[in-house]
Amino acid sequence: MNNHLKTLEEESIYILREVAAQFERPALLFSGGKDSITLVHLARKAFFPAKFPFPLVHIDTGHNFEETIVFRDWLVNKVGAQLIVGSVQDSIDQKKVAEETGKYASRNALQTVTLLDTIERNKFDACIGGARRDEEKARAKERIFSVRDDFGQWDPKRQRPEIWHHLNGMINFGENVRVFPISNWTELDVWSYIKQENMDLPSIYFTHKRNVFERDGLIFPASPYINMDGEDIFETDVRFRTVGDMSCTAAVLSTADNVDDIITEIKASTISERGARFDDKRSEAAMEKRKLAGYF
């Protein structure tokens, strides 16, 4: 096994076991993307031969790629995990949030409310997420155990020191912790690991023909969830580099149909993974603002 990946894996397993030991009601936030699929794989390793001792939680925007939902259900069944779904549509119906309007309307930001609701309803004290520090510069600032206040907010100016391997998961009533076991992995590490471990992925990560349109220099999937503005729809070979809500995830032109080709493509790429996420382009501090409010 590749030495570097081995080191990353050992560290992630250590972190996942700390979560199980330090918290009463942990959960793994499962988006259906490659990072959370990697987390599930690591969790299986960490507690083998037992099942991992936490449920998977999916925050469903209702604007998903069909393929990720099919994959989610297949994986849940395969590993015998419990699945808890928090629905953005329910939050909208309960008037807790209002649907965005206009050309750039997306349910991505609404997820935060549903997420915080789901955490509170299930009394989760730790939520494991697949965020990586190389993704974005606000994420580069995040601790592995990141404490959130009563309102789910992140206070970047008052983060706990995190020294050596000591993870402090002690919290007061009402607080909870977000845990990021793959903080130190890069996009390329994740893909190399997917290859090494021969992991299954949703089909949208590989090339397929799809109806798309161009907006602001990015290619978006044509879908009923996007308010299109007379843009031309055309069919072409694309794949997705990151998987989020359908309304904010851009595709990349690609004919890569296997993991090796994807790795070659990423190595040669001149734009970052997050460059294909419209939610981050809204402003320089877009990610930080969402994190402050309690986003993943």
Add this chain to the structure above:
Amino acid sequence: MELLKFSTAGSVDDGKSTLIGRLLYDTNSLTTDQIQAVEAASKRKGFDYLDLSLLTDGLSAEREQGITIDVAHIYFNTDKRKFIIADTPGHVEYTRNMVTGSSNSQLSIILIDARKGVIEQTHRHFFIANLLQIPEVIVCVNKMDLVDYSEDTFNNIRIEFEEFVRGFDRLHQNLTFIPASSLKGDNIVNKGESMDWYNGPTLLEYLENVQVNQDVNITDARFPVQYVIRPQSEEYHDYRGYAGNVASGKFNVGDEVVAFPSGLTSKIKQITTFDGNLETAEAKQSVTLLLEDEIDITRGNLIAKAGNGPRVEKEFTAQLCWMDTTASIPGGKYIIQHSNNRVKAMLKDVEFIVNTSTLEKDTERKQLKLNDIAQVQIKTAQPLFFDSYEQNKVNGSFIIIDEGTKSTVAAGVIL
């Protein structure tokens, strides 16, 4: 490919973030959208050059104030090596974040502004690097462009630094001096043409080639039990596996072991992982141990090889870096997290607080304030199973937690 973890240190505005930006930029590690974002932001600020610090100052408060507040972790690689950088803040106020960033580093780059020379923060940061026993320190004399690339200036700073270092009782590192300009790019990745008098390596050359011993203790086998695995399934009816990460040394199937605190002995029956059983588990590996005998072991217990146990004590001497804005309470009660154990503890005595510049020891003051570094006596309610930090970093370090706020208030190394 071999990994090197390093961190930057030095006072505010010495150019830490710019230096990292320069490393990334000149090694073509940046993507087009990242460069465009920096170009746009630099223009908005009215700069006629690229403000590379904008790449790592990820918080709005940092960009507004033009300072680094918390550690940023940056990942890049060259053909020779993979790197993880911790970009740390320079303000005294944020020293705890500097300690956070440095604690897992194998190498620390301490920046000095060539115009200012060695200052208080240089002392403090070197002191911390030495306390943490980081094996390599590069002193990077930056902003050489602002002192006409003067060799004399560089040499004087070097002499002053070496003078300071001579005052230490124990030194744990190899020191290297490099003159540079992060803004112009001299001696970072490329040599440049401004400092012909300097014959040493560029910063990147040094980082790519330095051999850092993997900081692990390979002689004393220590396995802190993290979690007990009990599958509760038909197939694994009586299974009781002790999951953990080997802190140091190595364990083989058949080894005779002792569990602490019980003192009971057994033999290793099996070393399990998801990918199959192992004959041997070495330091840093996450594995699950099965023993021949049913002895009572829970999280926080330590498994060691028979005949080579840890110190088992309730009182010990340690060096602390106090990291909380609330000062310590002399004789106060706290929680110590050491290995997978949390125990109640008392700060029995503060022997002295060090002045990191003059290296003088203040034996009068008994209350530790934010960023104080001190030698203390600690007493715990239950014994801990530890080694000295010098012998075993993983099993010789701990943190102190405040029972009320639950915050991490100090980091400590056991003497």
